[in-house]
Amino acid sequence: MPSALRLADPRVPIPDVHPPYVPAASAGFPVAENLCRVLVNAAVNDDYRLMVAAAPAAALAARPGQFFHLACPPSGEDRPFLRRPMSIHAVDPAAGTITFLYKVQGAGTRGLATLAPGDRLDAFGPLGHGFAAPEGRRHLLMLARGVGLATLAPQAEAVAAAGGRVTAVLSARARDLVMAEDRLAACGCDTLVVTDTDGTSAVEALRARIAAIHAERPFDAIVTCGSDRLMRLARDFARAWGVPGEVALEQHMACAVGLCHACVRPFVDAAGETSYRRVCWDGPVFPIEEATSWSI
Amino acid sequence: MPSALRLADPRVPIPDVHPPYVPAASAGFPVAENLCRVLVNAAVNDDYRLMVAAAPAAALAARPGQFFHLACPPSGEDRPFLRRPMSIHAVDPAAGTITFLYKVQGAGTRGLATLAPGDRLDAFGPLGHGFAAPEGRRHLLMLARGVGLATLAPQAEAVAAAGGRVTAVLSARARDLVMAEDRLAACGCDTLVVTDTDGTSAVEALRARIAAIHAERPFDAIVTCGSDRLMRLARDFARAWGVPGEVALEQHMACAVGLCHACVRPFVDAAGETSYRRVCWDGPVFPIEEATSWSI
Amino acid sequence: MVDLSVRIGSVTLANPVMPGSGTLAEGLADVFDLGRLGAIVTKTITPDLRRGTLPPRLVEYRDATLFAIGIPSLGPDYYLKKTVPFFARFPTPLVASVSADTVEDFARIAARLDVPEIAAIEANISCPNLRAHGRAFGMDPVATRDVITAMKAATTRPVWAKLTPNVGDIAGFARITEEAGADAVIVANAFLGMAIDPETREPRLGNVMGGLTGPALKPLILRMVHQCAEVVSIPVIGCGGISDWSDVVEYMLAGATATQIGTATFVTPTAMPRAIEGLEAYCRRHGITRIAELIGAMRPRGGVPTAAIDPVPAKVSA
Amino acid sequence: MVDLSVRIGSVTLANPVMPGSGTLAEGLADVFDLGRLGAIVTKTITPDLRRGTLPPRLVEYRDATLFAIGIPSLGPDYYLKKTVPFFARFPTPLVASVSADTVEDFARIAARLDVPEIAAIEANISCPNLRAHGRAFGMDPVATRDVITAMKAATTRPVWAKLTPNVGDIAGFARITEEAGADAVIVANAFLGMAIDPETREPRLGNVMGGLTGPALKPLILRMVHQCAEVVSIPVIGCGGISDWSDVVEYMLAGATATQIGTATFVTPTAMPRAIEGLEAYCRRHGITRIAELIGAMRPRGGVPTAAIDPVPAKVSA
Ligand SMILES: Cc1cc2nc3c(=O)[nH]c(=O)nc-3n(C[C@H](O)[C@H](O)[C@H](O)COP(=O)(O)OP(=O)(O)OC[C@H]3O[C@@H](n4cnc5c(N)ncnc54)[C@H](O)[C@@H]3O)c2cc1C
Numbered sequence A, B: 001m002p003s004a005l006r007l008a009d010p011r012v013p014i015p016d017v018h019p020p021y022v023p024a025a026s027a028g029f030p031v032a033e034n035l036c037r038v039l040v041n042a043a044v045n046d047d048y049r050l051m052v053a054a055a056p057a058a059a060l061a062a063r064p065g066q067f068f069h070l071a072c073p074p075s076g077e078d079r080p081f082l083r084r085p086m087s088i089h090a091v092d093p094a095a096g097t098i099t100f101l102y103k104v105q106g107a108g109t110r111g112l113a114t115l116a117p118g119d120r121l122d123a124f125g126p127l128g129h130g131f132a133a134p135e136g137r138r139h140l141l142m143l144a145r146g147v148g149l150a151t152l153a154p155q156a157e158a159v160a161a162a163g164g165r166v167t168a169v170l171s172a173r174a175r176d177l178v179m180a181e182d183r184l185a186a187c188g189c190d191t192l193v194v195t196d197t198d199g200t201s202a203v204e205a206l207r208a209r210i211a212a213i214h215a216e217r218p219f220d221a222i223v224t225c226g227s228d229r230l231m232r233l234a235r236d237f238a239r240a241w242g243v244p245g246e247v248a249l250e251q252h253m254a255c256a257v258g259l260c261h262a263c264v265r266p267f268v269d270a271a272g273e274t275s276y277r278r279v280c281w282d283g284p285v286f287p288i289e290e291a292t293s294w295s296i
Numbered sequence C, D: 001m002v003d004l005s006v007r008i009g010s011v012t013l014a015n016p017v018m019p020g021s022g023t024l025a026e027g028l029a030d031v032f033d034l035g036r037l038g039a040i041v042t043k044t045i046t047p048d049l050r051r052g053t054l055p056p057r058l059v060e061y062r063d064a065t066l067f068a069i070g071i072p073s074l075g076p077d078y079y080l081k082k083t084v085p086f087f088a089r090f091p092t093p094l095v096a097s098v099s100a101d102t103v104e105d106f107a108r109i110a111a112r113l114d115v116p117e118i119a120a121i122e123a124n125i126s127c128p129n130l131r132a133h134g135r136a137f138g139m140d141p142v143a144t145r146d147v148i149t150a151m152k153a154a155t156t157r158p159v160w161a162k163l164t165p166n167v168g169d170i171a172g173f174a175r176i177t178e179e180a181g182a183d184a185v186i187v188a189n190a191f192l193g194m195a196i197d198p199e200t201r202e203p204r205l206g207n208v209m210g211g212l213t214g215p216a217l218k219p220l221i222l223r224m225v226h227q228c229a230e231v232v233s234i235p236v237i238g239c240g241g242i243s244d245w246s247d248v249v250e251y252m253l254a255g256a257t258a259t260q261i262g263t264a265t266f267v268t269p270t271a272m273p274r275a276i277e278g279l280e281a282y283c284r285r286h287g288i289t290r291i292a293e294l295i296g297a298m299r300p301r302g303g304v305p306t307a308a309i310d311p312v313p314a315k316v317s318a
């Protein structure tokens, strides 16, 4: 957690610009429009921002791989209408906070970037099916690129906390775009930073390095997010080694709770049959075997 | 001018959130989308706010009774779509500023209220036909209520500056809602504050008081804005005394330059014929004789 | 106590708020008590199994969204075995929505769903994505009549006809469905729209065309509801761009007996229970004891627009 | 240099941007050089004098506006004596828009405007406010044909037919006007809408119903333009929800030869010159030398949506 956390005090009540409205009919349900208060919302590098928010209890039940559907404020010429999905990057039940790591892409994320400490954040969730339980994993291979890190870091942390070993491959365009390296190292993960700049992120080079690690200390599970190349590589390994692989997928969403079927991606099963599954409801974490692409 | 003016320095360049775009085809035309910079935007009492903005030269040509059509930013749940018309409350060509005095009513004015010093204000104008030239007026009767003051004050000031005498009746619900009294007094106007609270704003009481002033020092022109009751009273006087009366009308607007005919009000001419005239283009200042109502 | 109930023929709803077909599913039961709704309307099913349209299925557009989902359908067997029992746990009337490629298939699926757990069957004759260029049953008066007539003959359940707004004379279509025996008419499904990316020159939707929904379209559908309510005596259910209680009131004043909320649930997942609570507060505030009083209760404009003040001069005292 | 010119039959426009009728008047000449426009289109006039509808005439609604202006018209004499000379000072083609209550009057006013200063006459057969419940000429195929036929017979000026979007099969209407001899078809006028104030229960517009315009409706009209362009060979002029150059490009890709901008001018008075400059920049950026290349140049979606990565396992080295 960055020291900026101290900027705002979570005990200060959320300013009631729009008084929080909790319909009686929705009290006590697992998925809620959580009214959070932004504590930190700061750039971590040229591409990404980290947002920490004080959140109600319902939100703090989020598990690694789950996500929230965030209401994004208007800004400039932008009037984002639908919410935007964001993986949970960290949950701290003790501090009462949830954290997102996000890249500013378009209208919605530009709006999120304008939120200041003290502002309200409407985070609908927690949503979706996260990663398999971390317990019992002996050695997890994590293959993350770019925004994939936001999604995978909490699972790596959870496996480490449950006593498993984690090798986290962090792939990025350049060294200074690598994020969460310290956080992963701090919880005992072995981190392997590879970049386009120095050529180490090339798939075949990576394939050889990981195979060597596997030869020494076999992996018994793989998680990946953030790149089609890494997803293919992860699937190759999962098949070759006979271990479960999981991928967290992305797709633009409307409802985020399985109502609208807008967020489907094609999957191809063992028999070669293509089907559409909802990223929000059937995922966003899927068995790597059947996924066809990470994002459009 | 309030001392708050010193809060921001007009020489600081306008932040280029959206770089000002000036189509070549519109350079040098009298009516422009003026990109202004907010210097002050502060509450003057429970109902009204005063906004001072640094403005380009085209805007500084505004005359009393003219108005600008302001782009209002979104705020909270509000997404004002069309611009909102606001009378020019003061123009200071030396300081390079224009001033508005406005009441927060709905989506648009709620948005205006969120503008902070340094923010951009897109003020389209100057627009409309203002009051008759102040020169040569010997004694102007100004009948203002509420927001009418915003519109009338610059004309009173102009008449006073041109050597005329001004009696300014300032009508309000309560004493602390009276505005610009000092400004009017400072430029030599006689101010007469009447309120609902103490009953002095009642039409018949007012009629008698004004008649008495007229008997002593005859009025040769009347301007009014802000209330149907005052408009009727002003018309009665104009007819009785045979002096010109002008009223500044309001109507919701779309284009503000006479294109759309959305802003019409009914007028009844001497022959009893009703016609619709565009408040933005044929007014907003009209001969009091034919106007039928000040606002809906 | 405010009586929020309304009647759609033989079906009494506890309140006039229900979801638009295709905008409610099991997932919403995790968010609020679906038992609070006036009715539960499920996604359209077809007799055959369908995957739905090619992604991308969604474009956000100002206060509207353009969707091309198609009808991903698991068919009536799955519906009766899984969907009906899931929603049967709620005390709320369950409304099934159906579509098909032929009049006979419309009748067949209506017969198949003639079970007591289903309170009414919605005929989605208006889905714009199934046929080339969006021409649907609902754009053809004869096909519209035939579908409703065949369904009424095939089932004992009330049949609600969901009209398409992509017609010139919606009131005419409402009348046709009433004459064919429909128990209610839903006005309306989504408008057919399209978007192209200027940079790639490609359509933004996998299906090229899709349904435009959301608050921006409310004035259009409201006008249609008003036109329909003036010519039919069966209940009109308003559907299009409803975000909150005030929109529900507006539709009822225009002549709707009940309303369906679609896209708003995507923006505010609790939009429906919020609307219900808001309606109750509105009624209290206005001293309305039975919400049904609002149906068609629009008033003529009261203002006296010309001569709001007397243009004839009053006697001047001074 | 980019060639921005497009041809509408015998009329060449310097660029594909012009105002929608009723959204330009003399006042805009104070704001920018009207000579920059592709054409100047004036507010609809009628043979008789009209005051227009009762205020309020305007409701703002999300990214749309609901207007009921009617046709405040000073008649053809005033038009020829005052309006034409005012706009004749610009080198830009002047397009007159006309409407009337009968086919004969449409012909009569078209004959009256058969003067060289007028480059084309727009037939506003679609204005939704003139008749009860918005039923207009343009909603009736026979009346549509008759109006265009009669106008063509009465004038030597090109006749552009402005369609109403309040129909089911807009492409059918486009074909009818082409067959009747129209030189271009404008797609489309405003959608008929309505709004009620829940607090007063009164309609928000003096006229109860009005035209819904603005960006929120762009996907609907774009779809209609595409449908029309597929079936007629006369130029289609797109009109509806255009805010900037990218919307113009989108309409041209969908099949429009030119475009009209309405409500956007109210929000951004320089919207039209901005769009023209933006179009030039777009063409430069994409290496387009003649903007006319964009007309109907939508591409099929290129993506390979299934199996974007090979579902067959690659040989694994490790
Ligand atoms: C489960 C999940 C978890 C996620 N977690 C994270 C996270 O932790 N951090 C993070 O940075 N991002 C995350 N994302 C991605 C994030 O949701 C998007 O970046 C965000 O929604 C973009 O919104 P925007 O308004 O800023 O950009 P948009 O304006 O929506 O557009 C961004 C880009 O997507 C394209 N696009 C828009 N609509 C579509 C469509 N229908 N189909 C295909 N492309 C489209 C646009 O052209 C543009 O290039 C996650 C997504 C999902 C589904």
Ligand SMILES: Cc1cc2nc3c(=O)[nH]c(=O)nc-3n(C[C@H](O)[C@H](O)[C@H](O)COP(=O)(O)OP(=O)(O)OC[C@H]3O[C@@H](n4cnc5c(N)ncnc54)[C@H](O)[C@@H]3O)c2cc1C
Pocket: B067, B080, B084, B085, B086, B087, B088, B100, B101, B102, B103, B104, B105, B106, B107, B108, B109, B110, B147, B150, B151, B249, B250, B251, B252, B253, B279, B284, B296, D056, D057, D058, D059, D060
């Ligand atoms: C020339 C001119 C000069 C003005 N000068 C000033 C000024 O100096 N200071 C000032 O405070 N105000 C001034 N006004 C009034 C100001 O423009 C309005 O208060 C403002 O537009 C309200 O916008 P809003 O979005 O805040 O409120 P809105 O949301 O637009 O609504 C405010 C109120 O008006 C009602 N309303 C909305 N639309 C209509 C309609 N079409 N017809 C009738 N009623 C409607 C609403 O119901 C609401 O009660 C002026 C108006 C004009 C025409």
Ligand SMILES: Cc1cc2nc3c(=O)[nH]c(=O)nc-3n(C[C@H](O)[C@H](O)[C@H](O)COP(=O)(O)O)c2cc1C
Pocket: A260, A261, A262, C019, C020, C021, C022, C023, C043, C044, C067, C069, C071, C097, C124, C127, C162, C188, C189, C190, C211, C213, C214, C215, C239, C240, C241, C242, C260, C261, C262, C263, C264
């Ligand atoms: C994602 C989505 C899926 C829909 N699916 C269906 C459907 O299966 N059957 C149907 O009759 N209408 C369907 N609709 C239309 C809605 O029920 C409703 O008529 C429409 O969305 C207009 O209401 P709204 O503006 O409140 O969204 C769908 C709408 C959306 C947005």
Ligand SMILES: Cc1cc2nc3c(=O)[nH]c(=O)nc-3n(C[C@H](O)[C@H](O)[C@H](O)COP(=O)(O)O)c2cc1C
Pocket: B260, B261, B262, D019, D020, D021, D022, D023, D043, D044, D067, D069, D070, D071, D097, D124, D127, D162, D188, D189, D190, D211, D213, D214, D215, D239, D240, D241, D242, D260, D261, D262, D263, D264
């Ligand atoms: C205030 C107003 C007045 C209009 N008057 C006319 C008119 O007189 N004749 C006409 O054919 N269309 C008229 N229209 C329709 C516009 O020309 C245009 O078709 C419509 O506004 C859709 O375009 P937009 O979304 O860009 O506004 C008017 C529209 C508005 C908003």
Ligand code: FES
Pocket: A252, A253, A254, A255, A256, A257, A258, A259, A260, A261, A262, A263, A264, A278, A279, A280, A281
């Ligand atoms: S976003 Fe609606 S089903 Fe996934």
Ligand code: FES
Pocket: B252, B253, B254, B255, B256, B257, B258, B259, B260, B261, B262, B263, B264, B278, B279, B280, B281
């Ligand atoms: S606001 Fe358009 S004519 Fe006045």
